[in-house]
Amino acid sequence: MLRLHGIVGHETDTSLRAQLHALEHRGAIELLFVPPEEAGRKRFRLISDRGTDCAVSLGRDEELRDGALLHLDRERAIVVRFGRQRLWKLRPADETAALKLGWHAGNLHWRVRFEAGCLVVLIDGPLADYRARLADLLSDGSVTEIAYD
């Protein structure tokens, strides 16, 4: 359990940009999905997208916002996302397509899970932005979209 108290900043703070960027490259930014109807809470316990058990409390006068930073050090950052985790499931047509898909996902620092013959992308942002990155593979049939939820 990681005990967190208070909001330490926002992901858009210019003073934190370099530090966050460095963490992103190392895959060390964790997202904590908070259902919008729970946003008024001052205390909650949730698991981040990378499996960290976060026990969070806020000051009585603090308000949770989308993008709020709950933790930041040299090892990792924990960022609040309002909503729930969206998953985009992709199936490569063959080995060649699988190698290409894996290469893209890795270079783009996408969060992924592996599921029997499929790559599941953990979406953080508009799906269109993700589709655009794979436009060629999708249009020539190398990769097929199985589900988005």
Add this chain to the structure above:
Amino acid sequence: MIEAGKTSATATAARLPAARVGIGGPVGSGKTALVERLIPALAARGVDLAVITNDLVTAEDAERIRRSGLIDPARVSAVEAGACPHTVIREDPTLNIEAADELERRFPGVELILLESGGDNLASTFSRDLTDFWMFVIDVGGGGDIPRKRGPGVVRCDLLVINKTDLAPHVGVDLELMHAQALAVRDGRPVLLTNCRSGEGIDAVVAMLESQVLFRA
């Protein structure tokens, strides 16, 4: 740059605000009885505790808890709603917030404040400004069909407690069915069964507070 550990280590070592837990539910469902069971169970686990009770125009429940000998009477505050009980836990919780702030000032180490609302109807809910977590206590004697009526209190609370399980055979309630229907209207969110007479089921309530509110385990 923010120093490593600032958010976790240092802040945790500094004084954290007390968790505030609401207890609502219909008249006579066993809210005070639950508080009287929770006090010794939490104290046994070393939780530093205070209590606020709301009554219509008296301090009846506060007096009952003060006299119980379970807790230092100074740690029990009373707020008189003066009107419908929900007004002071939802529409304008200022009086209760002040009472909680005051308890935190007087007892700086307090970790948990239990706040019993006055008995109300199935529509009553707590404001998130007032409580971090709230339970709704209904009882078997009110009828097995209460969960099916989908009152906002029953549906939206963080924990639904079905109390007076000992009475089920006497009032013709199928406890298993009532439990299943409560889970169904709540989309599987927590529902616990208690008998505040015997203390049965209290440990599970305490365990939930420890993990979800006190962050002990």
